[in-house]
Amino acid sequence: MTVPYSRSARVYDLLYTSGVKDFAADVDAVHNLIAERNSGARTLLDVACGTGIHMAALREWYEVSGVDASPDMLAVARGRLGDAAQLTRGDLVSFDLGRTFGAVTCLFSSIGYLTNDTELRRAFSRMAAPLVPGGVLVVDGWIRPDAWADGFREPPREADDGTTTVVRVTRSTRSGRITTLEMHHLVRTGDGVDYFVEIHEMMLTPTADYVAMAEAAGLNVDVVPDFMPGRDRIVGVKPG
Secondary structure, X not given: OOOOOOXXXXXXXXXXXXXOOOHHHHHHHHHHHHHHHOOOOOXXXXXXXXXXXXXXHHOOOOEEEEEEOOHHHHHHHHHHHHHHOEEEEOOOOOOOOOOOEEEEEEOOOHHHHOOOHHHHHHHHHHHHOOEEEEEEEEEEOOOOHHHOOOOOOOOOEEEEOOOOEEEEEEEEEEEOXXXXXXXXXXXXXXXXXXXEEEEEEEEOOOHHHHHHHHHHOXXXXXXXXXXXXXXXXXXXXXXX
């Protein structure tokens, strides 16, 4: 799997909290899904936790831990959470914290960075493994194949917090099931202007395949359709 967000980790939150995504509403929705299925859940592992922005809000209800493959994103998460969360470097297919959780999440379509079905099956198995009986897994799928629009032109994203200005322009292409997002960044700070490009490869997977892999991992599964346009949320519960 690829390890996204290296140079852009420092501006990730600025880009996505500037009217792009309502993280507070999303966290409420995730918590409600978990509480409806396991009201006793008190521990939560966020896989592909990124900058820890979800975990910071989920701490209202859970003792949180996080795993991410990007050391740059984890550095931002540590700055945000300090000692309030166990943060571990690891990838979706092989992480093992040696403990169990009432809930496991993999949010904001991070699962899409697995670019073959073998990795995807391993990831669902790995995420299901640390769940206690009755534990809940929440996974946000990447864009459904039927919802992908070739030639889609995402508007440029711009954000400014008074210290840093960032502009991002993305070019998206598709080859078979693999989508490539070519992200061009301009970042202005007091030190000058930095330009860099990051390439993100993500795999289109039908929701039915996500469901089948979660069921193969031993979970009872249902789907929240279109949690974001063209993307479905997979919710699994470990029997017991």
